[in-house]
Amino acid sequence: MAWQRLPTSVWPVLPGTVPVLDWLAAEQGHVGATYSKEPSTAPAWLDQVRWDERGLVPVIAQEQGSNDVLMVAWMNREALLQTWARGQAVYWSRSRNKLWHKGEESGHVQTVHDIRLDCDQDVILLKVKQEHGIACHTGRHSCFYLQLDGEGWQAVEPVLCDPERIYR
Numbered sequence: 001m002a003w004q005r006l007p008t009s010v011w012p013v014l015p016g017t018v019p020v021l022d023w024l025a026a027e028q029g030h031v032g033a034t035y036s037k038e039p040s041t042a043p044a045w046l047d048q049v050r051w052d053e054r055g056l057v058p059v060i061a062q063e064q065g066s067n068d069v070l071m072v073a074w075m076n077r078e079a080l081l082q083t084w085a086r087g088q089a090v091y092w093s094r095s096r097n098k099l100w101h102k103g104e105e106s107g108h109v110q111t112v113h114d115i116r117l118d119c120d121q122d123v124i125l126l127k128v129k130q131e132h133g134i135a136c137h138t139g140r141h142s143c144f145y146l147q148l149d150g151e152g153w154q155a156v157e158p159v160l161c162d163p164e165r166i167y168r
């Protein structure tokens, strides 16, 4: 994929033009084929997601192969469109209020193999290959490393890489 060379300035702003898709179509030939290049139309499938009142949908990232649940995050329309167009997970960070290309700082990107929507269209499931096997910013494989036992929540998954070394 040539997506790495995509300058952030041509990423789409929805609703409106979707230049990223035209760019991808020119680069690769195939992506544009599934998408009407009418400048002011977004793909119809974006409207079939039941976006909440904030324009967001929760997203489960599940590891391809192991089926481990790696994390739960959020997407808006643009994040989903970019995820689809780039083949890597792009979320919406609620606290930072910005698009978040997972791995942008850590390098722990998620290559997307499958994008699914549930029966009532309000949860998305991504099947991903997790770069370095570390999804969590604590340096663990999965964000779901706390287990409830008689005493309370216990961390039951190892830290694979010191987060100080991942995030400087």
Ligand SMILES: N=c1c2ncn([C@@H]3O[C@H](COP(=O)(O)OP(=O)(O)OP(=O)(O)O)[C@@H](O)[C@H]3O)c2ncn1[C@@H]1O[C@H](COP(=O)(O)O)[C@@H](O)[C@H]1O
Pocket (backbone or CB within 6 Å): 071, 072, 073, 074, 092, 093, 094, 095, 096, 101, 102, 103, 104, 105, 106, 107, 108, 135, 136, 137, 143, 167
């Ligand atoms: N890397 C992660 C990360 N990985 C997994 N998650 C999970 O994804 C969820 C994101 O959904 P939220 O809307 O709750 O996110 P948020 O609270 O707005 O996250 P922040 O923007 O505050 O980091 C979190 O609750 C975590 O369970 C992460 N949440 C935050 N980060 C931060 O994202 C930044 C970039 O990290 P990389 O993408 O790995 O480079 C770093 O500052 C990290 O601390």
Ligand SMILES: [Mg+2]
Pocket (backbone or CB within 6 Å): none
């Ligand atoms: Mg959170």
Ligand SMILES: [Zn+2]
Pocket (backbone or CB within 6 Å): 071, 135, 136, 137, 138, 142, 143, 144
């Ligand atoms: Zn985490």
